[in-house]
Amino acid sequence: MTFCGLRESEVYGLKNGDLIPQGGIRVQRSWYKGEINPTKTDQVRKAGFAPGIFDRLLTWITTLPDQSGEGWIFPSERITTPLLPDNVLRRWIYPRLEPIGLDWINFAVLRRTNSTLHEERGTSAKIIADQQGHGLGVHLSTYVESSLARKQAAVSALYSDFLALQAEQAPAN
Numbered sequence: 001m002t003f004c005g006l007r008e009s010e011v012y013g014l015k016n017g018d019l020i021p022q023g024g025i026r027v028q029r030s031w032y033k034g035e036i037n038p039t040k041t042d043q044v045r046k047a048g049f050a051p052g053i054f055d056r057l058l059t060w061i062t063t064l065p066d067q068s069g070e071g072w073i074f075p076s077e078r079i080t081t082p083l084l085p086d087n088v089l090r091r092w093i094y095p096r097l098e099p100i101g102l103d104w105i106n107f108a109v110l111r112r113t114n115s116t117l118h119e120e121r122g123t124s125a126k127i128i129a130d131q132q133g134h135g136l137g138v139h140l141s142t143y144v145e146s147s148l149a150r151k152q153a154a155v156s157a158l159y160s161d162f163l164a165l166q167a168e169q170a171p172a173n
Helices: 051-061 085-100 109-120 126-132 136-143 148-169
Strands: 023-027 030-032 036-039 045-048
Touching: 045 126, 109 126, 109 136, 126 136
Parallel strands: none
Antiparallel strands: 023 045, 030 036
16 A cells, blocks of 8 residues: 555455456455445546556465455455455554554555655656545645655755856956
């Protein structure tokens, strides 16, 4: 989820049949507070996966009790429903993060981190927004946080341009 930028409700709402053989997944439902719903934006979209993540998903599915297209990728103990994201945080993630002081991290933090890291590496804002299933405005205003280093670099570049222009316009001695 960290690398793909999906909402936790979308991740836990995935079924085996949602995998697209070319290395992606069809995001078409949400599993939120024990209810299956359409995605937050009511849109079905295709999300890309890195080959390594996609291969791990295919391997994971071979271990599941229901490997059919209707089986949940992350089934609960009952198999007929997916895991609840809050239970995953409470049972498996927070116990590992608490000893190192990172128990404040949640799925929203991971999603925003995904946006910011993509922005830092120069990924197109449109691609990030399409992958995450929201518009460009929401992406830029809510999900991306510019790092101090990038802000400093931008200001330094502008200041350098100013100094160069000033030097060009200075009277020759």
